[in-house]
Amino acid sequence: MKKIVCVAIVGKNNNPLFIQDFSSGITEENKLKLHYIVHCSLDIIEDKPGPVKKNVPSDMYLGLLYPTEDYKVYGYMTNTKIKFIIVVLDTSDIKDSDIKIFFKRLQSLFINTTSNPFYKRNSKIESKKFLQEVTNLIPSL
Amino acid sequence: MNELPDDFVNLPTPLVGLIGVPSLHFYIEKYISTKSSIDFERIHPQSPAITSSQQHLGSNLSSSPYPNNSSSPSIDALLPVGIQQSFNNSPLPTSLLAATTLNHSNLDSLGHSPAMVSQQMEDLSLNSNTSNSNNNNPPLSPLPTIVTTGASMSPTSTSHTGITIGGGAMSPNGGWRVNHLNVPVLKVTTIEVGGLSNKKEKKLGQSSESYEPQGILKANWIHKNTSSIPSVVTLFIQWPEDKSPKSHEIILSQIDTVKSNIKNRNIKLMIVIVTSATIDTYDEKVTIMRRKADIDPKYFLFVTKTEIKMFTKKWEKLALELSDLYYKEECHTTKSQITKTTHPYLNVRYQFKIAYYSEIRSDFNTSLKYYTFAYNSLMNSLKDLKPTNDPKGIRFAEFRTVASFLNFKISKLSMWLNNITEALQHFDKHIKSFKIYLGPAEKEFTHATWISREYQIFAELLELCPGNTTKTINYNNNPGFYYQVSARYQSIRRDLFKSLSDNYKSSSHASKFKGDLKPRYDLALCTFIGQPPPDVAHPLEGSSGNIMTNDDEVDHDFYRSIAIELHINYTSLIIELYSKAYEQSSLGGNFRILSYIESLIAYEYYISKRYDLSLKYYSKNAFAYRREKWWTLLTHSLSMILKSVHQLNMPTNYVGYAMDYLSPDLSNSYIERSNIQQSLLYILTDSSKLSPPLSLSSPLEVNMEHTHPLLNCRVQFPQSFTFTHSKTEFYVVFESHFPNPIRFSSLKVKFNEKSYNKQISDPIPIESVISPSIQRDAQRDDLVFLPNESRLFTFTLTTKEKMELECQTVTLELGNGNSINFIWNIHEWAIKHDEISEDINSDASLLLSPSLSNNNSSNNSKSNNKNNSSKKKETSKPNPYKKFLERSTIRILDHESLIQIKCNHNSPAIVNEYYEVEIELINNDKDIKKGTVLFEINQQQNHTTIIEKGIYTEANKKSTPLSSLELPAIAEKASFKKKFFIYCSGPDENKLTINVSYETKNGEISHSSKIFNIPVLVGLSPQFHFYNDNFQLCEMYAGGNGETDANGPNVGGTPGSGASVVVGANVGGGVAVGNNTTGSSNSSNTTNTGSIVQKEPLLLMSEIRSTLPYSIVIEKVTLQIASIAESVSLPLSPPPIGQSSDDPNLSMPVAQLLSNSNANISSVDLSKDTNYSVWFNIIPLITGESISLGTLLIEWRRKSGSIVSKLPIPLPHTRITTNPFHTDVVVPSHGVVGEPLSHIIKISNNTNFLQEFDLVVINPPSFGSSDIPFYFSGDRSSSFSVHPESTYEIKHILLPLVAGKHPLPHFKITSKRFNKELAKTQNANFLFIKPNLEWVNK
Structure with missing residues (x-):
């Protein structure tokens, strides 16, 4: 069973750039709920004080944003205010360091994809390659 | 928390039992000190609840005194402990139970007196929480603003019937809150002597191992320990008054009973002796009692009723000590049980x-x-x-x-x-x-x-x-x-x-x-x-x-x-919880979380069929998600909104939201989208296919945004301007993102001028199946839009009048009858037409070069236009998929005229001339098929003189006046010429306007217009000099030399230099006129001056000076003597005396022309600044203050031309006077010595009076008295009188004696009336006397 149910990338203006759910057999309703969760987690990110201000790269990791009944939400924010959010199953127990590494990898994937000259900044990522790469990255956690 | 028993929630306090002297218990309880703590506090809905609960208690002992408890049972609910005692299983006797319960209720009422409850209410309201008792929150309110659970959260007062189960939040009976409380450090309860229940003895045979408990926690345990089993028992003993031993024994047995009663529960004992007066504590009886009690003397107290307050403090301290000990011991006991x-x-x-x-x-x-x-x-x-x-x-x-x-x-x-x-x-x-x-x-x-x-x-x-x-x-x-x-x-x-x-x-x-x-x-x-x-x-x-x-x-x-x-009304339960969640989340301003909760609330309302509320929340929700651009969530909200709106039967909103929902930005699936599209069609065509049916009651107008993501519309005029009566195109592009092909019914384009409005209709019903064979982007006549297709519609407009044409709205109608009309109000956002850098509407330039360049450029643009409009090439149309410049207005201009209008003429024109002008039209346009030239000349604006003007085809007035001219066909680059003549009778600035309208062979109609300025002058300036027959310049013009300048407007009588002095004065008004009429005496004065005198010969010299830039030839100059009427028609004084105004001979000439010096000279060239002179000899026949004797008529022609024009120059107005006496001296021109000659003086009396004269003949001084050259006969000195209108003749005969020039004798005739000498005779005259040759010969 995969631990990660959803990976989301949210732009500077809090608009979604990429949201993908990864749990198998997810219902439409739950899919929607994941969207809600990701969206709500932005509130938490905005409220999170501290690490955002420091310019240390490792502090881009925001940690556990909040637990829901079924999931845990982790966040990561780059200096350019791109937010990476993952939703993992509540039952899974993951080390912070592992999540950090995951986020780092995710960020480098994101950078590679958005460096594409045809990518319009702050627009939805529709690259299939990116999706595939993220999918490949999921089991690493 | 209402599900939990109050006993459990409340902070537990030690329980102390009081036995004996019940009258004291109340005071004890009253004086127990309190400690403050922050803890839960039960809130009762309203004060009457307590009384009602007490009544309830009274009627049913077994029911709970806690009103809230009755509401919480369910099969697995947390069962409140309440009062656990019941008839059948209470371990306590009924009597004790009753006492306990009553006591409890007392306590309860003490703790929750009405005053206190109301105080709590105030606290509540201070905390900005709604009061729990009178909470009238509507059930739909999402946010019951309340912190506590319980009554205030009750959604309705009516809906709680039957929802008591599990409905802690629904309970109408109050709730909990946290407050600063002052709780008594102890809780007291009254116990009968021996009233404590006995602890159940563990059967020794049953080891702890074999004991099988039926449950985990006994339901009554907590209540038992907080309400009925005290930790300490205080026995109050009323010190007997009678001192009989019997009473002491009763006390002792009482102590025994109590002690045995509490023994197996390890309850601590205190004994208090209640006395009315101080007693000796070392009394024997007391000692016995102490011994009997067998307790620490510390806990053996005395009290008198008067000092009870002080006592209570002391007592409670001791009681707390004991109680603490008791609970500690209980802990130990229980711990040991655990190990076992x-x-x-x-x-x-x-x-x-x-x-x-x-x-x-x-x-x-x-x-x-x-x-x-x-x-x-x-x-x-x-x-x-x-x-x-x-x-x-x-x-x-x-x-x-x-x-x-x-x-x-x-x-x-x-x-x-x-x-x-x-x-x-x-x-x-x-x-x-x-x-x-x-x-x-x-x-x-x-x-x-x-x-x-x-x-x-x-x-x-x-x-x-x-x-x-x-x-x-x-x-x-x-x-x-x-x-x-x-x-x-x-x-x-x-x-x-x-x-x-x-x-x-x-x-x-x-x-x-x-x-x-x-x-x-x-x-x-x-x-x-x-x-x-x-x-x-x-x-x-x-x-x-x-x-x-x-x-x-x-x-x-x-x-x-x-x-x-x-x-159960789940919805109200759920909504209430969500509302609380909303309220709590809003504290941190977490608007996204709030949005999420909103969507949950909305969903809940939706499934409970409260569609209106659902719609409300989803709309709010959708707004937030749209702002955040979370399309997935927005899509969900919109789809729910659509369902709600559908259920609410709001077709208008349905259409609006459907448009939103179909927007390609959203993440909905193709099937969902096509379903909605189908629903839209069903609304229009067959509402029964929707459940519930939904249909429009009237046509719905949807005002579309400029770029609606679903369906957008752009319009374009290909050019920013065009010309009248030409054709221009108008493009409308629609971009459809409907998921399925869609057929619209009609397309309407509206302009600010109705006659341009266009419409395309598709007769096929919208619901009919759209053939899959329709090709994308092909040229089609229908109004079908394939998904993601952009279609360009071209309208050809035939322009009419000059105007600024603007496309105002574009309407795409879906369906007939109650249709959905998508309207784009283009004019609200459109870019206006481009500013045209060159104002091509201005008049054609006079200068050649700019007009040529104009022509070039406009030819270019024109050919471009032609390419666009006439040649219908696909390539020239804009690509509908590309963004093209949106232009909703076009300026319709008159067609640019490309002909050049020229007039060949030799300015200036001269008054009365048939001025020859040649119009030349040079055609730079296409071949002109036909056309019209309109001529127009400005009429005079000066009303004082009437100037006759006209344009003629020939150089005479009899020819047809020219006002319009039909143009023949003029080939490209050819020119058209036409001569015409302009006549003007007075000097003026003629403005000749030539309007040319023509139609080319392409049917383009153009207009051109041009104004030419033609000055009309007299051109020749004449000067007039009047001389009398003695070649004396007439002195009538004081300060002037007798000349008058007839040039220019001075002729008209306006004052000028020279002649104008007199002329103007006469014209000026009646003052001069009056002077003349008042008396003839004045006129006698004038006899002395050299004015023009009636009936006396006058010499007129006219000097004509040319100011024209070109040379003319003067053919002939004549003087036309004016008639009296003519001279009178000029602004003159009335006819002078002696000339009655009703003289029938008005046509009589005013003067007689005797001779013209140039009568035989013809064809004199006159170039600029040269003079031409002519003499006339005239005799004025009438008198007048201001009389123009006639008109100088100059017949001339241009040197280059042959047309002879006549230029009349009126003579200046002069005063012609008459003498009162006309004197005629008749003397021969010479004499001969020795031959007598006659010297006749004729005096005519022109006055109406008898005139008397004296005549004196004086010899010239040179004669001396004797040496006279003449012999002389006649009166030397005489007087005579002349009758009016008669002539008197004085005749002298002179006989010359000496040859030579001799002055004649001075015939001095003096008028008696005027006492003045006659002018004629005043001056000395000379006479040449010839020698008498006959005498010489002899």
């Missing part, structure tokens, strides 16, 4: 007891520790619980209930000890442990209820916890989340129950509870917490402690719970 026992239930029970005792002692850390132990023990036993052992789920229900109790205590204590994190962790663990339901499937809904309640209780705890200050920052601490989850479990509960409800709805078992939805059994009937009570129908069986009830009984309870469940 092996049964897990008992472990839990004992640990719970220790924890509770510790709590009573206010040792919260220990308490927390043991509660946690108890919880852990419970969890351990839960692991052993197998569903197979518990087919009805009763044990599991008990477990979770106990766990709930423990969790509450653990959470609360953790929070109160400022360790919220621990509470959160524990709760997390708690929920996880019980997440998996163990039990029969049909009861699973009860588990959802339970979880919901757990979340709710925890949320309430978090909300009420005084130390939870970070709930706005840390969302984990925010109660909102827990409320939200609680609400979710309520809906899970509903879902779980829904599957059951169908099975049981009609069940007879369930329906028999319909009328009795209150729990059947009494609360106090429970034996163990979390277990269903034994059947009261068989009280004896129940008392046996056998909880294994038969199947029927269980079903009974189950059906009851189902009956209750059937009547």
